[in-house]
Amino acid sequence: MKKFFTLSLVLISVTSYSQQGKFNPFKLIVLKPDTAIIDERLYGDIDSVQSSYINRYYHSIQRMEQVANSKNFPEDDSILKEGQEEIRLELVKAKADEPEVKKFKYYQTLSAYSTEVYNFYFNEYEPFSTIIQLPNQDIGIASLKRLADTSKADYIVYFSNVHTEVKYEQLFLKLTTSLYSRADNKIILTKETEGDSNSEGGMWTCATYLSCLLINGVKTSTNEVASEIAKRQIRH
Secondary structure, three states, rough: OOOHHHHHHHHHHOOOOEEOOOOOOOOOEEEEOOOOOOOOOHHHHHHHHHHHHHHHHHHHHHHHHHHHHOOOOOOOHHHHHHHHHHHHHHHHHHHHHHHHHOOOOOOOOOHHHHHHHHHHHHHEEOOOEEEEEEEEOOOOOHHHHHHHHOOOOOEEEEEEEEEEEEEEOOOEEEEEEEEEEEEOOOOEEEEEEEEEEEOOOOOHOOOOOOHHHHHHHHHHHHHHHHHHHHHEEEOO
């Protein structure tokens, strides 16, 4: 969700002022999955995943409030002042999301974390792309085209067949990720990948078996999608 990386993007825009990214800007919508089928041995982790997400939301709100209310910026630093004003605007939007955040389901980690990963991958430098998460909806081509047209989105990512499987006596998360292109008006990528239970550190750090499966599922999924988008959006 945008609130989780807004502060980082503002700081990046300040530190990378005048630097140009290597991608042409685009808009990407990531649809929330509406269900998952997991092994009953993972049921005990569900509350932990969901409460962790909600706690991150409130922590993000606190950080944004600190920046929005800070008096430590130099009066003559227009770039930082502009960034602070952007944070104030985003803070209002973020607080309005609270009722929806409280409804978060563990399997929506796939869309929420993917949105963050794509933003960090494609928005290191300006011009920034717009990458947002939206509720699940019909994924027929006609419906995807209508959503892309009305939202002015270039791509839509969605997940299907999210479930756990046992392999080598270990649980793995399987998921199928599809990427729709508005320019082509078709699905340009459909790929089944899996996530394991390893905590790999950095942005792929995880605390429970279920959270590891989900986060590593995001890793394999975003690798595929980011590669496909990157080759289409690369500046020549």
